[in-house]
């Protein structure tokens with residue numbers, strides 16, 4: 345993976361006694377060095393960067409626009425990135441270029457996320473159109489590659505939640521096999537999408553994050569998704585303007601389980617802004633990034649500050 349971690353830090357060279365010493369003397373400089381060790385990322389200069397306190401829209405390429413946000417000011421990130429060149433997207437000259445771009449944006453996400461907080465990425469394998477019948481179509485396991493990138497930029501794996509869609513809503517791949525019954529031609533209909541749950545690498549336990557919030561903000565626990573294989577039978581939402589819209593129910597669930605009321609929450613690939621609308625309803629402060637004017641024009645009508 346050619347992830348552009350220019351300021352990457354070589355952990356192997358670190359002396360463990362030196363790290364212990366840094367932990368004892370709690371100066372800002374030492375804290376930065378510790379974070380460099382744990383996250384592999386240098387803290388960026390905070391000048392010209394903003395802490396966000398109101399619903400905000402960042403128009404443009406999120407690799408650039410996220411640079412405006414201060415380090416460690418976002419409480420939770422949920423997003424569905426473009427699935428390489430699926431649907432109407434054809435922005436990338438190769439799959440490697442696509443992964444490099446995702447890596448640069450996720451690196452920014454790691455920088456602005458508060459220590460120990462969560463990021464959830466909704467992805468699934470994608471198939472690209474073949475140029476003709478004589479070619480085999482290529483299927484990319486995007487979620488496996490995202491795992492590598494997420495680890496590389498400073499997150500660690502927590503869970504994979506499976507979102508199951510009704511079979512009638514997905515492309516039919518099984519028809520050929522059902523006609524012939526020939527082994528090897530079996531291609532099941534893909535009804536699942538992954539929600540990849542990762543936490544920012546941090547030198548403290550989750551309790552440390554939770555203790556900053558009042559008990560009053562706890563969720564009512566009725567109707568909790570209790571199983572360790574969370575299967576959410578949620579229909580994909582159809583939208584006349586955007587081809588890949590989040591169902592509101594999905595946004596509600598992740599916001600409920602992974603953020604508190606009052607938190608600042610980010611979607612770096614906002615599309616039609618479903619996440620932002622649900623976040624507002626649930627009393628979170630949404631930050632949306634989107635580069636397509638078609639969607640930003642509509643989002644501008646929904647009372648977002650521009651940054």
Ligand SMILES: C[S@@+](CC[C@H](N)C(=O)[O-])C[C@H]1O[C@@H](n2cnc3c(N)ncnc32)[C@H](O)[C@@H]1O
Nearest residue numbers: 405406588589590613614615616618634635636
């Ligand atoms: C899968 S869609 C997200 C749909 C969204 N979840 C919704 O509910 O509408 C991905 C979106 O990311 C936007 N996008 C792609 N690359 C981007 C980039 N580098 N910066 C900002 N937005 C980007 C696309 O224009 C597209 O609207």
